[in-house]
Amino acid sequence: MSIINIDKELCTGCRRCANVCPVGAIKGEQGKVQTIDEHKCVVCGQCVQICSSYASQFDTEITSIDLKLKERGMLEGTKEPLFAAYNMGQVDLLKKYLSDDNKYKIVQCAPAVRVALAEEFGMEFGKLTPGKMASALKKLNFDRVYDTNFAADLTIMEEGSELIKRVTEGKNLPMFTSCCPAWVKFAETEYPEILNHLSSCKSPQQMAGTIFKTYGAEIDNIDPSTILSVAVMPCTCKQFECDREEINSSGYKDVDIVITTRELAYLIKDMGIDFINIDDEEFDKPLGEYSGAGTIFGSTGGVMEAALRTGYELITKKSIPNIDLKFVRGGQGLRTATVEVGDLNLNIAIVSGLKNVIPVIESIKEGKCDFHFIEVMTCPEGCVSGGGQPKLLIEEHRDVAYKKRKESIYDHDSNLKIRKSHENPAIKKLYDEFLKEPLGHKSHHLLHTNYVSRKEI
Ligand code: SF4
Numbered sequence: 001m002s003i004i005n006i007d008k009e010l011c012t013g014c015r016r017c018a019n020v021c022p023v024g025a026i027k028g029e030q031g032k033v034q035t036i037d038e039h040k041c042v043v044c045g046q047c048v049q050i051c052s053s054y055a056s057q058f059d060t061e062i063t064s065i066d067l068k069l070k071e072r073g074m075l076e077g078t079k080e081p082l083f084a085a086y087n088m089g090q091v092d093l094l095k096k097y098l099s100d101d102n103k104y105k106i107v108q109c110a111p112a113v114r115v116a117l118a119e120e121f122g123m124e125f126g127k128l129t130p131g132k133m134a135s136a137l138k139k140l141n142f143d144r145v146y147d148t149n150f151a152a153d154l155t156i157m158e159e160g161s162e163l164i165k166r167v168t169e170g171k172n173l174p175m176f177t178s179c180c181p182a183w184v185k186f187a188e189t190e191y192p193e194i195l196n197h198l199s200s201c202k203s204p205q206q207m208a209g210t211i212f213k214t215y216g217a218e219i220d221n222i223d224p225s226t227i228l229s230v231a232v233m234p235c236t237c238k239q240f241e242c243d244r245e246e247i248n249s250s251g252y253k254d255v256d257i258v259i260t261t262r263e264l265a266y267l268i269k270d271m272g273i274d275f276i277n278i279d280d281e282e283f284d285k286p287l288g289e290y291s292g293a294g295t296i297f298g299s300t301g302g303v304m305e306a307a308l309r310t311g312y313e314l315i316t317k318k319s320i321p322n323i324d325l326k327f328v329r330g331g332q333g334l335r336t337a338t339v340e341v342g343d344l345n346l347n348i349a350i351v352s353g354l355k356n357v358i359p360v361i362e363s364i365k366e367g368k369c370d371f372h373f374i375e376v377m378t379c380p381e382g383c384v385s386g387g388g389q390p391k392l393l394i395e396e397h398r399d400v401a402y403k404k405r406k407e408s409i410y411d412h413d414s415n416l417k418i419r420k421s422h423e424n425p426a427i428k429k430l431y432d433e434f435l436k437e438p439l440g441h442k443s444h445h446l447l448h449t450n451y452v453s454r455k456e457i
Protein backbone atom coordinates (compact mmCIF):
# COMPACT_ATOMS: atom_id res chain seq x y z
CA MET A 1 0.00 0.00 0.00
CA SER A 2 1.28 3.49 -0.88
CA ILE A 3 1.40 6.27 1.67
CA ILE A 4 -1.19 8.36 -0.24
CA ASN A 5 -4.22 6.58 -1.67
CA ILE A 6 -7.65 7.17 -3.15
CA ASP A 7 -10.46 4.90 -1.99
CA LYS A 8 -12.25 3.57 -5.07
CA GLU A 9 -15.53 3.17 -3.21
CA LEU A 10 -15.61 6.74 -1.98
CA CYS A 11 -14.13 8.84 -4.78
CA THR A 12 -16.78 10.85 -6.67
CA GLY A 13 -14.38 12.05 -9.34
CA CYS A 14 -14.78 15.74 -8.48
CA ARG A 15 -11.06 16.28 -9.23
CA ARG A 16 -10.59 18.86 -6.47
CA CYS A 17 -7.52 16.82 -5.56
CA ALA A 18 -6.13 17.02 -9.09
CA ASN A 19 -6.44 20.81 -8.95
CA VAL A 20 -4.23 21.09 -5.86
CA CYS A 21 -1.70 18.42 -6.80
CA PRO A 22 1.53 20.32 -7.51
CA VAL A 23 2.96 17.63 -9.79
CA GLY A 24 -0.03 16.45 -11.82
CA ALA A 25 0.09 12.99 -10.26
CA ILE A 26 -3.69 12.47 -10.10
CA LYS A 27 -5.22 10.95 -13.20
CA GLY A 28 -8.82 10.28 -14.20
CA GLU A 29 -11.86 11.64 -15.95
CA GLN A 30 -14.31 14.03 -14.27
CA GLY A 31 -16.96 12.00 -12.47
CA LYS A 32 -14.87 8.82 -12.43
CA VAL A 33 -12.60 7.32 -9.78
CA GLN A 34 -9.14 8.93 -9.74
CA THR A 35 -5.78 7.19 -9.46
CA ILE A 36 -2.37 8.40 -8.28
CA ASP A 37 0.84 8.01 -10.26
CA GLU A 38 3.04 6.87 -7.37
CA HIS A 39 6.27 7.69 -9.14
CA LYS A 40 5.30 11.33 -9.72
CA CYS A 41 3.55 11.80 -6.38
CA VAL A 42 5.66 13.75 -3.85
CA VAL A 43 3.50 12.53 -0.93
CA CYS A 44 2.66 16.10 0.16
CA GLY A 45 -0.89 15.16 1.17
CA GLN A 46 -2.51 18.26 -0.30
CA CYS A 47 -5.05 15.95 -1.98
CA VAL A 48 -5.79 14.43 1.43
CA GLN A 49 -6.37 17.93 2.81
CA ILE A 50 -8.81 19.00 0.10
CA CYS A 51 -10.89 15.84 -0.46
CA SER A 52 -14.37 16.24 1.02
CA SER A 53 -16.05 13.06 -0.14
CA TYR A 54 -16.49 10.70 2.77
CA ALA A 55 -18.13 7.56 4.06
CA SER A 56 -20.78 8.07 6.66
CA GLN A 57 -21.75 5.61 9.38
CA PHE A 58 -24.95 4.97 7.42
CA ASP A 59 -23.30 3.82 4.18
CA THR A 60 -24.19 0.17 4.03
CA GLU A 61 -23.30 -0.48 0.40
CA ILE A 62 -19.56 -0.19 0.97
CA THR A 63 -16.86 -2.10 2.86
CA SER A 64 -17.43 -1.69 6.58
CA ILE A 65 -15.99 1.37 8.30
CA ASP A 66 -14.18 -0.89 10.79
CA LEU A 67 -12.40 -2.67 7.98
CA LYS A 68 -11.49 0.61 6.31
CA LEU A 69 -10.07 1.95 9.58
CA LYS A 70 -7.90 -1.14 9.89
CA GLU A 71 -6.72 -0.93 6.27
CA ARG A 72 -5.76 2.72 6.77
CA GLY A 73 -3.77 2.08 9.97
CA MET A 74 -6.24 4.15 11.96
CA LEU A 75 -7.47 3.47 15.49
CA GLU A 76 -10.45 1.26 16.01
CA GLY A 77 -13.48 3.36 16.95
CA THR A 78 -12.23 6.60 15.35
CA LYS A 79 -15.26 8.84 14.98
CA GLU A 80 -13.93 11.13 12.22
CA PRO A 81 -15.40 10.55 8.75
CA LEU A 82 -13.28 8.51 6.34
CA PHE A 83 -12.43 10.53 3.24
CA ALA A 84 -11.80 9.24 -0.27
CA ALA A 85 -8.22 10.59 -0.44
CA TYR A 86 -6.24 9.46 2.58
CA ASN A 87 -2.78 8.73 3.93
CA MET A 88 -1.77 5.41 5.47
CA GLY A 89 -1.53 5.98 9.20
CA GLN A 90 0.81 4.49 11.79
CA VAL A 91 -1.17 5.48 14.86
CA ASP A 92 -2.60 1.99 15.37
CA LEU A 93 0.93 0.58 15.40
CA LEU A 94 2.12 3.32 17.75
CA LYS A 95 -0.67 2.60 20.23
CA LYS A 96 0.54 -0.99 20.54
CA TYR A 97 4.09 0.16 21.30
CA LEU A 98 2.99 2.72 23.88
CA SER A 99 2.20 0.00 26.39
CA ASP A 100 5.43 -1.91 25.68
CA ASP A 101 7.69 -1.36 28.69
CA ASN A 102 10.65 -2.96 26.94
CA LYS A 103 10.85 0.05 24.63
CA TYR A 104 12.34 3.40 25.62
CA LYS A 105 9.90 5.68 23.88
CA ILE A 106 11.10 9.08 22.66
CA VAL A 107 8.84 11.50 20.80
CA GLN A 108 9.61 14.70 18.88
CA CYS A 109 7.06 17.25 17.63
CA ALA A 110 7.51 19.55 14.65
CA PRO A 111 7.03 23.32 15.04
CA ALA A 112 3.77 23.43 13.02
CA VAL A 113 2.04 20.79 15.18
CA ARG A 114 1.74 22.96 18.30
CA VAL A 115 -0.07 25.75 16.40
CA ALA A 116 -2.75 23.47 14.92
CA LEU A 117 -3.33 20.49 17.24
CA ALA A 118 -5.81 22.42 19.42
CA GLU A 119 -8.10 22.95 16.40
CA GLU A 120 -8.92 19.24 16.57
CA PHE A 121 -10.36 19.85 20.05
CA GLY A 122 -12.57 22.75 18.97
CA MET A 123 -10.21 25.57 19.95
CA GLU A 124 -9.76 28.58 17.68
CA PHE A 125 -7.57 28.47 14.57
CA GLY A 126 -3.88 28.79 15.32
CA LYS A 127 -4.22 28.34 19.11
CA LEU A 128 -0.70 27.75 20.40
CA THR A 129 -0.50 24.88 22.89
CA PRO A 130 3.08 23.58 23.35
CA GLY A 131 2.54 22.97 27.09
CA LYS A 132 -0.68 20.99 26.63
CA MET A 133 0.90 18.97 23.84
CA ALA A 134 3.95 18.09 25.95
CA SER A 135 1.68 17.19 28.85
CA ALA A 136 -0.56 14.97 26.67
CA LEU A 137 2.49 13.16 25.26
CA LYS A 138 3.73 12.42 28.78
CA LYS A 139 0.33 10.99 29.66
CA LEU A 140 0.57 8.80 26.55
CA ASN A 141 3.51 7.02 28.26
CA PHE A 142 6.46 8.47 26.34
CA ASP A 143 9.68 8.27 28.36
CA ARG A 144 11.10 11.44 26.80
CA VAL A 145 9.17 14.26 25.19
CA TYR A 146 11.71 16.05 23.04
CA ASP A 147 11.31 18.51 20.25
CA THR A 148 12.00 18.81 16.56
CA ASN A 149 12.56 22.55 17.16
CA PHE A 150 15.79 21.59 18.92
CA ALA A 151 16.90 19.78 15.76
CA ALA A 152 15.80 22.76 13.66
CA ASP A 153 18.38 24.78 15.60
CA LEU A 154 20.90 22.04 14.91
CA THR A 155 20.03 22.12 11.21
CA ILE A 156 20.79 25.84 11.14
CA MET A 157 24.24 25.23 12.65
CA GLU A 158 25.06 22.70 9.94
CA GLU A 159 23.26 24.32 7.01
CA GLY A 160 24.52 27.82 7.84
CA SER A 161 28.10 26.49 8.00
CA GLU A 162 27.58 24.60 4.73
CA LEU A 163 26.32 27.77 3.02
CA ILE A 164 29.32 29.77 4.26
CA LYS A 165 31.64 27.06 2.94
CA ARG A 166 29.94 26.93 -0.47
CA VAL A 167 29.93 30.73 -0.80
CA THR A 168 33.60 30.96 0.22
CA GLU A 169 34.60 28.24 -2.23
CA GLY A 170 32.11 29.39 -4.91
CA LYS A 171 30.91 25.80 -5.35
CA ASN A 172 27.46 24.31 -6.01
CA LEU A 173 25.58 27.59 -5.75
CA PRO A 174 22.78 28.31 -5.28
CA MET A 175 22.26 26.02 -2.31
CA PHE A 176 18.70 24.79 -1.72
CA THR A 177 17.30 23.87 1.69
CA SER A 178 16.64 20.15 2.14
CA CYS A 179 14.23 20.00 5.09
CA CYS A 180 11.06 19.51 2.99
CA PRO A 181 11.02 15.83 1.95
CA ALA A 182 8.41 16.39 -0.78
CA TRP A 183 10.71 18.97 -2.39
CA VAL A 184 13.64 16.54 -2.13
CA LYS A 185 11.60 13.75 -3.77
CA PHE A 186 10.52 16.15 -6.52
CA ALA A 187 14.13 17.16 -7.25
CA GLU A 188 15.21 13.51 -7.29
CA THR A 189 12.38 12.54 -9.63
CA GLU A 190 12.24 15.45 -12.06
CA TYR A 191 15.60 17.24 -11.83
CA PRO A 192 18.36 14.87 -10.64
CA GLU A 193 20.88 17.07 -12.47
CA ILE A 194 20.55 19.71 -9.73
CA LEU A 195 20.92 17.39 -6.71
CA ASN A 196 24.40 18.80 -5.98
CA HIS A 197 22.62 22.11 -5.26
CA LEU A 198 20.65 20.62 -2.37
CA SER A 199 22.11 21.07 1.10
CA SER A 200 23.47 17.75 2.31
CA CYS A 201 21.82 18.35 5.70
CA LYS A 202 19.27 15.82 6.84
CA SER A 203 15.94 17.36 7.76
CA PRO A 204 15.33 18.31 11.42
CA GLN A 205 13.17 15.18 11.86
CA GLN A 206 16.03 12.94 10.81
CA MET A 207 18.71 14.88 12.69
CA ALA A 208 16.62 14.57 15.84
CA GLY A 209 16.18 10.82 15.30
CA THR A 210 19.92 10.25 14.92
CA ILE A 211 20.80 12.36 17.93
CA PHE A 212 18.20 10.53 20.09
CA LYS A 213 19.78 7.16 19.27
CA THR A 214 23.38 8.32 19.86
CA TYR A 215 23.88 11.27 22.23
CA GLY A 216 20.37 10.87 23.68
CA ALA A 217 21.03 7.19 24.43
CA GLU A 218 24.35 8.13 26.07
CA ILE A 219 22.92 10.83 28.34
CA ASP A 220 20.04 8.61 29.46
CA ASN A 221 22.28 5.54 29.67
CA ILE A 222 19.97 3.55 27.43
CA ASP A 223 20.76 0.80 24.95
CA PRO A 224 19.94 2.47 21.60
CA SER A 225 18.49 -0.77 20.27
CA THR A 226 15.62 -0.40 22.77
CA ILE A 227 14.71 3.13 21.65
CA LEU A 228 11.49 3.68 19.76
CA SER A 229 11.87 7.02 18.02
CA VAL A 230 8.53 8.62 17.16
CA ALA A 231 7.86 11.84 15.25
CA VAL A 232 4.66 13.90 15.21
CA MET A 233 4.59 15.84 11.96
CA PRO A 234 2.28 18.17 9.99
CA CYS A 235 3.46 16.38 6.86
CA THR A 236 2.48 13.10 5.21
CA CYS A 237 5.81 12.88 3.35
CA LYS A 238 7.78 12.55 6.60
CA GLN A 239 6.83 8.86 6.64
CA PHE A 240 8.35 8.46 3.17
CA GLU A 241 11.48 10.27 4.37
CA CYS A 242 11.98 8.14 7.48
CA ASP A 243 11.77 4.99 5.35
CA ARG A 244 14.61 6.09 3.03
CA GLU A 245 17.28 3.40 3.08
CA GLU A 246 20.22 5.68 3.81
CA ILE A 247 18.66 7.29 6.87
CA ASN A 248 20.25 5.10 9.55
CA SER A 249 23.62 6.59 10.43
CA SER A 250 23.12 6.03 14.15
CA GLY A 251 23.36 2.31 13.35
CA TYR A 252 19.57 2.07 13.64
CA LYS A 253 16.65 3.56 11.78
CA ASP A 254 16.71 7.25 12.81
CA VAL A 255 12.93 7.56 13.15
CA ASP A 256 10.79 4.46 13.65
CA ILE A 257 7.24 5.77 13.48
CA VAL A 258 5.75 8.99 12.11
CA ILE A 259 2.24 10.16 12.91
CA THR A 260 0.51 13.33 11.70
CA THR A 261 -1.03 16.13 13.76
CA ARG A 262 -4.47 14.63 13.02
CA GLU A 263 -3.37 11.20 14.19
CA LEU A 264 -1.98 12.59 17.45
CA ALA A 265 -5.38 14.18 18.08
CA TYR A 266 -7.11 10.81 17.47
CA LEU A 267 -4.71 9.13 19.89
CA ILE A 268 -5.26 11.75 22.61
CA LYS A 269 -9.04 11.34 22.24
CA ASP A 270 -8.78 7.56 22.15
CA MET A 271 -6.82 7.52 25.43
CA GLY A 272 -9.46 9.73 27.05
CA ILE A 273 -7.10 12.65 27.76
CA ASP A 274 -8.90 15.94 28.44
CA PHE A 275 -6.72 18.10 26.17
CA ILE A 276 -8.65 21.33 26.76
CA ASN A 277 -8.24 21.24 30.54
CA ILE A 278 -4.86 19.54 30.83
CA ASP A 279 -2.15 21.51 32.71
CA ASP A 280 0.90 22.67 30.79
CA GLU A 281 4.17 20.77 31.10
CA GLU A 282 7.66 21.45 29.79
CA PHE A 283 9.50 19.48 27.13
CA ASP A 284 12.32 17.35 28.54
CA LYS A 285 15.86 18.68 28.55
CA PRO A 286 18.33 18.95 26.90
CA LEU A 287 16.93 17.71 23.55
CA GLY A 288 13.66 19.57 24.01
CA GLU A 289 15.23 23.03 24.41
CA TYR A 290 14.78 25.35 21.46
CA SER A 291 15.17 28.90 20.25
CA GLY A 292 12.71 31.14 18.40
CA ALA A 293 14.67 30.44 15.24
CA GLY A 294 13.88 26.73 15.58
CA THR A 295 10.20 27.40 15.99
CA ILE A 296 9.74 29.53 12.84
CA PHE A 297 10.78 26.59 10.64
CA GLY A 298 7.07 25.76 10.45
CA SER A 299 6.26 28.74 8.23
CA THR A 300 7.42 29.68 4.73
CA GLY A 301 10.52 31.88 5.06
CA GLY A 302 11.25 30.53 8.53
CA VAL A 303 14.29 28.45 7.63
CA MET A 304 15.72 31.41 5.72
CA GLU A 305 15.12 33.80 8.63
CA ALA A 306 16.67 31.39 11.12
CA ALA A 307 19.67 30.86 8.85
CA LEU A 308 20.19 34.60 8.36
CA ARG A 309 20.05 35.30 12.11
CA THR A 310 22.85 32.81 12.70
CA GLY A 311 24.75 33.27 9.41
CA TYR A 312 25.00 37.03 9.93
CA GLU A 313 26.55 36.62 13.38
CA LEU A 314 28.90 33.79 12.39
CA ILE A 315 30.24 35.75 9.42
CA THR A 316 30.42 39.28 10.83
CA LYS A 317 31.06 38.33 14.50
CA LYS A 318 28.57 41.12 15.29
CA SER A 319 25.06 41.03 16.67
CA ILE A 320 22.38 41.21 13.95
CA PRO A 321 20.89 44.76 14.03
CA ASN A 322 17.27 43.61 13.62
CA ILE A 323 16.26 40.08 14.52
CA ASP A 324 12.78 40.21 12.91
CA LEU A 325 13.55 39.80 9.23
CA LYS A 326 10.04 40.54 8.03
CA PHE A 327 11.07 40.80 4.37
CA VAL A 328 11.44 37.01 4.19
CA ARG A 329 7.98 36.35 5.63
CA GLY A 330 4.94 35.99 3.38
CA GLY A 331 2.74 33.45 1.63
CA GLN A 332 2.66 31.26 -1.45
CA GLY A 333 4.92 32.27 -4.34
CA LEU A 334 8.52 33.41 -4.80
CA ARG A 335 10.15 36.13 -2.69
CA THR A 336 13.66 37.41 -3.30
CA ALA A 337 16.02 39.80 -1.51
CA THR A 338 19.64 40.82 -1.32
CA VAL A 339 20.97 40.87 2.20
CA GLU A 340 24.20 42.58 3.28
CA VAL A 341 26.16 40.20 5.47
CA GLY A 342 29.49 41.90 6.20
CA ASP A 343 31.24 42.35 2.84
CA LEU A 344 28.94 39.86 1.18
CA ASN A 345 25.75 40.66 -0.71
CA LEU A 346 23.78 37.47 -0.26
CA ASN A 347 21.06 36.91 -2.88
CA ILE A 348 18.27 34.84 -1.39
CA ALA A 349 14.96 33.40 -2.55
CA ILE A 350 12.04 31.81 -0.74
CA VAL A 351 9.78 29.46 -2.68
CA SER A 352 6.47 28.31 -1.28
CA GLY A 353 4.30 26.01 -3.38
CA LEU A 354 6.26 23.49 -5.42
CA LYS A 355 5.23 24.77 -8.86
CA ASN A 356 7.04 28.04 -8.15
CA VAL A 357 10.43 26.33 -7.98
CA ILE A 358 10.39 25.21 -11.63
CA PRO A 359 11.38 28.59 -13.18
CA VAL A 360 14.19 28.85 -10.60
CA ILE A 361 15.52 25.41 -11.56
CA GLU A 362 15.29 26.25 -15.25
CA SER A 363 17.33 29.41 -14.65
CA ILE A 364 20.04 27.34 -12.93
CA LYS A 365 20.14 24.97 -15.88
CA GLU A 366 20.56 27.94 -18.21
CA GLY A 367 23.37 29.31 -16.03
CA LYS A 368 21.39 32.49 -15.33
CA CYS A 369 20.64 32.06 -11.63
CA ASP A 370 22.52 34.40 -9.29
CA PHE A 371 20.95 33.37 -6.00
CA HIS A 372 23.17 32.03 -3.23
CA PHE A 373 20.56 30.42 -1.01
CA ILE A 374 17.00 29.25 -1.75
CA GLU A 375 14.42 27.92 0.69
CA VAL A 376 11.82 25.60 -0.82
CA MET A 377 8.67 24.32 0.85
CA THR A 378 6.13 22.26 -1.07
CA CYS A 379 2.97 23.20 0.80
CA PRO A 380 1.23 26.53 0.12
CA GLU A 381 2.32 28.35 3.31
CA GLY A 382 5.02 25.99 4.51
CA CYS A 383 4.48 23.24 7.09
CA VAL A 384 1.57 25.08 8.79
CA SER A 385 -0.50 24.05 5.75
CA GLY A 386 0.91 20.51 5.55
CA GLY A 387 -1.07 17.48 4.43
CA GLY A 388 -1.14 16.02 7.96
CA GLN A 389 -2.59 19.11 9.63
CA PRO A 390 -6.24 19.33 10.78
CA LYS A 391 -8.52 19.22 7.75
CA LEU A 392 -10.25 22.42 6.70
CA LEU A 393 -13.38 21.51 4.82
CA ILE A 394 -14.80 25.00 4.38
CA GLU A 395 -12.92 26.92 1.70
CA GLU A 396 -13.06 30.28 3.55
CA HIS A 397 -11.57 28.73 6.67
CA ARG A 398 -8.37 27.82 4.89
CA ASP A 399 -6.85 31.30 4.56
CA VAL A 400 -7.91 32.29 8.08
CA ALA A 401 -6.43 29.14 9.61
CA TYR A 402 -3.12 29.45 7.75
CA LYS A 403 -2.82 33.12 8.73
CA LYS A 404 -3.54 32.38 12.40
CA ARG A 405 -1.18 29.39 12.51
CA LYS A 406 1.60 31.55 11.05
CA GLU A 407 0.90 34.39 13.48
CA SER A 408 1.16 31.92 16.36
CA ILE A 409 4.50 30.67 15.11
CA TYR A 410 5.95 34.19 15.01
CA ASP A 411 4.38 35.07 18.40
CA HIS A 412 5.98 31.98 19.88
CA ASP A 413 9.34 33.09 18.48
CA SER A 414 9.06 36.65 19.76
CA ASN A 415 8.09 35.45 23.24
CA LEU A 416 11.10 33.16 23.63
CA LYS A 417 14.15 34.45 25.49
CA ILE A 418 16.59 32.87 23.05
CA ARG A 419 15.81 33.53 19.39
CA LYS A 420 18.97 32.45 17.57
CA SER A 421 19.93 28.83 16.98
CA HIS A 422 23.61 29.31 17.88
CA GLU A 423 22.59 30.76 21.27
CA ASN A 424 20.56 27.69 22.28
CA PRO A 425 22.55 26.40 25.32
CA ALA A 426 21.56 22.78 24.61
CA ILE A 427 22.97 23.09 21.09
CA LYS A 428 26.24 24.53 22.45
CA LYS A 429 26.42 21.63 24.92
CA LEU A 430 25.77 19.08 22.16
CA TYR A 431 28.72 20.42 20.15
CA ASP A 432 30.98 20.71 23.24
CA GLU A 433 30.26 17.22 24.52
CA PHE A 434 29.57 15.21 21.42
CA LEU A 435 29.64 16.63 17.90
CA LYS A 436 32.62 18.97 18.45
CA GLU A 437 32.01 21.24 15.42
CA PRO A 438 29.59 21.89 12.57
CA LEU A 439 30.62 19.99 9.41
CA GLY A 440 33.13 18.06 11.52
CA HIS A 441 33.70 14.31 11.18
CA LYS A 442 30.91 13.25 13.52
CA SER A 443 28.43 15.84 12.23
CA HIS A 444 29.15 14.80 8.69
CA HIS A 445 28.53 11.15 9.50
CA LEU A 446 25.40 11.61 11.58
CA LEU A 447 23.69 14.73 10.27
CA HIS A 448 24.33 14.81 6.54
CA THR A 449 23.01 12.61 3.77
CA ASN A 450 23.00 12.07 0.04
CA TYR A 451 20.31 11.95 -2.64
CA VAL A 452 19.48 9.57 -5.45
CA SER A 453 18.12 10.07 -8.94
CA ARG A 454 14.61 8.64 -9.24
CA LYS A 455 14.19 9.72 -12.85
CA GLU A 456 12.54 7.10 -15.04
CA ILE A 457 14.68 6.33 -18.07
S1 SF4 B 1 -10.16 11.74 -4.22
FE1 SF4 B 1 -11.60 13.18 -3.28
S2 SF4 B 1 -11.06 15.19 -4.15
FE2 SF4 B 1 -10.13 13.61 -5.48
S3 SF4 B 1 -11.65 13.26 -7.09
FE3 SF4 B 1 -12.00 11.70 -5.51
S4 SF4 B 1 -13.55 12.63 -4.19
FE4 SF4 B 1 -12.72 14.32 -5.43
Ligand code: SF4
Nearest residue numbers: 021041042044045047
Ligand atom coordinates in the same frame (compact mmCIF):
# COMPACT_ATOMS: atom_id res chain seq x y z
S1 SF4 C 1 0.18 13.61 -2.18
FE1 SF4 C 1 0.64 15.55 -3.20
S2 SF4 C 1 1.79 14.96 -4.98
FE2 SF4 C 1 0.79 13.09 -4.25
S3 SF4 C 1 -1.11 12.96 -5.37
FE3 SF4 C 1 -1.57 14.04 -3.48
S4 SF4 C 1 -1.35 16.22 -3.98
FE4 SF4 C 1 -0.36 15.06 -5.62
